[in-house]
Amino acid sequence: MSATAPQVVRFLTGITTTGTPHLGNYVGAIRPAVQASRRAGAENFYFLADYHALIKCDEPARIQRSTLEIAACWLAAGLDPDRVFFYRQSDIPEIPELTWLLTCVTGKGVLNRAHAYKAQVDKNTAASVDVDTDVTAGLFMYPVLMAADILMFKSHKIPVGRDQVQHIEMARDMAASFNHLYGEHLVLPEAQVDESVALLPGLDGRKMSKSYDNVIALFGPREQVRKQIFSIVTDSRAPGEPKDTEGSALFQIYQAFASEDDTRKLRQAYADGIAWSDAKQLLFERIDAEIGPMREKYEHLVAHPQELEQILRAGAEKARTRATPFMGELRQAVGLRNLATLPAAAGKAKAAKTALPSFKQYREADGRFYFKFVDPQGKVLLQSKAFGTPREAGETIARLKASPSSLHSEVMLEPLDSTLLAEASQGLQMLTGGD
Numbered sequence: 287m288s289a290t291a292p293q294v295v296r297f298l299t300g301i302t303t304t305g306t307p308h309l310g311n312y313v314g315a316i317r318p319a320v321q322a323s324r325r326a327g328a329e330n331f332y333f334l335a336d337y338h339a340l341i342k343c344d345e346p347a348r349i350q351r352s353t354l355e356i357a358a359c360w361l362a363a364g365l366d367p368d369r370v371f372f373y374r375q376s377d378i379p380e381i382p383e384l385t386w387l388l389t390c391v392t393g394k395g396v397l398n399r400a401h402a403y404k405a406q407v408d409k410n411t412a413a414s415v416d417v418d419t420d421v422t423a424g425l426f427m428y429p430v431l432m433a434a435d436i437l438m439f440k441s442h443k444i445p446v447g448r449d450q451v452q453h454i455e456m457a458r459d460m461a462a463s464f465n466h467l468y469g470e471h472l473v474l475p476e477a478q479v480d481e482s483v484a485l486l487p488g489l490d491g492r493k494m495s496k497s498y499d500n501v502i503a504l505f506g507p508r509e510q511v512r513k514q515i516f517s518i519v520t521d522s523r524a525p526g527e528p529k530d531t532e533g534s535a536l537f538q539i540y541q542a543f544a545s546e547d548d549t550r551k552l553r554q555a556y557a558d559g560i561a562w563s564d565a566k567q568l569l570f571e572r573i574d575a576e577i578g579p580m581r582e583k584y585e586h587l588v589a590h591p592q593e594l595e596q597i598l599r600a601g602a603e604k605a606r607t608r609a610t611p612f613m614g615e616l617r618q619a620v621g622l623r624n625l626a627t628l629p630a631a632a633g634k635a636k637a638a639k640t641a642l643p644s645f646k647q648y649r650e651a652d653g654r655f656y657f658k659f660v661d662p663q664g665k666v667l668l669q670s671k672a673f674g675t676p677r678e679a680g681e682t683i684a685r686l687k688a689s690p691s692s693l694h695s696e697v698m699l700e701p702l703d704s705t706l707l708a709e710a711s712q713g714l715q716m717l718t719g720g721d
């Protein structure tokens with residue numbers, strides 16, 4: 287790697303579209319992600335992992351509804367689709383395509399060790415039933431699909447919970463195997479586990495989770511949220527009796543929404559014997575102050591699914607400006623190639639020398655300067671835009687030669703189709719001796 291200009295860091299997170307987000311998801315994932323999406327010097331990818339949802343859920347209406355609600359939650363919570371890449375996994379056909387390329391470089395034994403699959407196998411073993419009971423090939427392949435999500439966008443950092451770290455490590459290994467076989471195409475990702483993000487307790491004090499049926503709705507009707515908050519389990523101490531903040535779910539939830547100063551005040555109020563109902567009212571007001579203003583946007587989006595559909599399609603189009611050319615490059619790398627680019631068998635010995643593409647600079651009748659990149663048969667792989675001076679054209683060529691990977695972002699080129707772009711990319715690398 288040459289030490290050139292600082293690179294943008296790409297962050298990527300997927301959200302499986304089963305279920306409806308609750309307050310725990312908001313505090314643990316949505317809120318920190320929306321805050322992080324505003325960081326400078328980074329590109330952020332957030333997507334609805336609906337192919338992953340199919341692994342766990344065979345109810346079509348639920349998948350559709352969950353996709354709608356999760357998308358609406360993220361946007362209502364402040365995610366700006368113009369600043370980030372926000373898309374639906376199943377709108378990017380390059381993802382399943384890459385999944386297959388990765389499948390072919392992944393050892394079955396590696397997948398045997400994946401936690402989610404192993405958990406089911408262990409459960410079956412314990413129940414003395416066949417080890418493969420309830421194991422679909424989808425569950426087994428889960429880590430490969432996830433690796434494709436990540437590697438498709440050359441992501442560097444993947445913010446996830448602890449339970450997902452193994453999957454990121456597998457993605458890294460798949461990328462390394464691929465690169466070892468086919469050259470340095472894939473970026474090795476890293477998991478990013480944020481220990482400071484609060485794990486929210488639920489109504490009964492255990493971790494807030496739908497499977498414990500102890501959640502507070504994120505965008506439920508105000509009255510429902512209020513009722514849920516008033517049903518948080520507390521001890522039986524009467525008003526006036528000092529109360530413990532230690533182990534108080536109510537206190538911990540409050541803390542996730544309040545400033546340090548206000549948290550200190552509530553701690554004092556506990557010591558002074560605040561009535562549980564007053565403490566609950568404080569919590570309700572605090573949550574409502576943060577979530578209330580977002581609720582209107584959420585309700586609007588859920589009531590206007592066509593607007594959401596529009597946003598997701600635009601997001602997919604934007605994401606595919608990356609995925610399509612990159613997939614072209616990867617197809618080229620593994621040998622899924624245009625046959626016409628095969629050097630004729632007769633000239634095989636000479637081929638290595640003569641089969642290199644080259645740059646041609648010229649001046650058009652319009653008096654402006656251009657270049658094209660042509661293969662040995664004379665086929666145009668790249669066509670530049672017009673330059674005012676031959677020097678500018680020359681500098682662009684030099685830049686491409688110095689950094690073949692800048693090809694995809696080089697604005698001086700007319701957009702060509704992805705197959706040609708991949709051939710150009712390959713040719714450029716041959717020309718510059720890069721591999």
Ligand code: TRP
Pocket residue numbers: 298299300301302335338431432435436444446450
């Ligand atoms: N498996 C993740 C989860 O259950 C969701 C997911 C799918 C994901 N693809 C991803 C997360 C890629 C990060 C990156 O939470």
